[in-house]
Amino acid sequence: MGFRRSILVLALVAAISPAAFAGEGVEEAGVREARTAIEAANSKFSEAFARGDARSLAALYTPDAIVFPPDSEMIRGNDAIGKFWVTARDGGVRSATLTTVDVGRSGDVAFESGTVSLVVQPAGAAPSTVTDKYVVVWMRQSDGVWKLHRDIWNSLPGKK
Numbered sequence: 451m452g453f454r455r456s457i458l459v460l461a462l463v464a465a466i467s468p469a470a471f472a473g474e475g476v477e478e479a480g481v482r483e484a485r486t487a488i489e490a491a492n493s494k495f496s497e498a499f500a501r502g503d504a505r506s507l508a509a510l511y512t513p514d515a516i517v518f519p520p521d522s523e524m525i526r527g528n529d530a531i532g533k534f535w536v537t538a539r540d541g542g543v544r545s546a547t548l549t550t551v552d553v554g555r556s557g558d559v560a561f562e563s564g565t566v567s568l569v570v571q572p573a574g575a576a577p578s579t580v581t582d583k584y585v586v587v588w589m590r591q592s593d594g595v596w597k598l599h600r601d602i603w604n605s606l607p608g609k610k
Contacts, residue, residue, distance in 0.1 A: 456610075462543075462600065467608050476549065477491060477555075479489065480555050481485055481555045481560075482556065483551040483556055484553055484555045484560040484588070484590075484596060485550065485562075486595040487595075488494050488550060488553060488562050488588060488596055489550055491510055491588075491596060491597075491598070492548040492550065493495045493542045493551055494506070494510060495507065495510055495546070495548065496545065496546055496548060498510070499535060499539060499542070499543075499544055499545065499546045500544075500546075502536050502539045502540070503536075504532030504534060504535065504536045507531065507532045507535045507536070508527070508528035508531055508532030510597060510598055511528055511531050511582075511598045511599070511601075512589055512591070512597045512598065512599045513527065513528055514526075514527070514599075514601075515527070515531060515597070515599050515600070515601070516530065516532060516543055516600055516601070517601045518600070518601065518603075519534070519600035519603075520603065520604045520605065520609055526571060529557065539556055541572070542570050542571055542572035542573065542575075543568050543569070543570050544569045544570065544571050544577065545568065545569045546566055546568050547565075547566065547568075548563055548564055548565075548566050548584075549566070549567070550563075550564045551564045551565065552564070557600075558589060558590040559588070559589055559590075560588040560590070560596065561584050561586070561587055561588070561591075562584075562585070562586045562588060562589075563583070563584065563586075564583070564584055564586075565581055565583050565605065565606070566579070566581070566582050566583075566584055567580075567581050567585070568580045569584065580582050580605070581605075581606050582603045582605050582606060583603060583604065583606055584602065584603035585602055585603075586598050586599075586600065586601050586602075587599045587600040587601075
């Protein structure tokens with residue numbers, strides 16, 4: 451009886467183990483897919499920002515997106531968000547280079563944390579570099595495209 455029980459336990463472990471490992475692989479692949487899409491969208495953001503392209507910047511966000519700038523009111527909706535970024539550029543922020551540090555995912559929602567390096571050059575001043583940290587909640591749309599849904603950032607201590 452003990453021998454049969456041992457065989458049964460071994461058979462169960464053998465049947466369950468591959469399923470558990472396969473589940474981990476699927477989850478990891480899902481995070482990798484989201485990270486790749488997010489990093490590509492971040493590149494598009496940097497390019498659109500450098501051009502001052504409000505329409506392209508706005509299109510990277512969900513229609514009901516909210517941006518949370520430091521020391522400011524929330525910015526809601528695509529048009530307002532696109533205008534916000536163009537105003538920031540017109541105010542002296544020349545470029546924004548985003549670096550993804552971490553991505554997690556649950557279904558059609560992903561989170562990203564990272565840093566952004568900003569080249570700032572107000573009129574008549576020399577350029578300087580500012581580094582901030584950020585968190586973004588991304589939502590995958592019905593067409594499979596990942597868009598920014600919630601976007602918040604603030605300064606790294608000693609980096610302003």
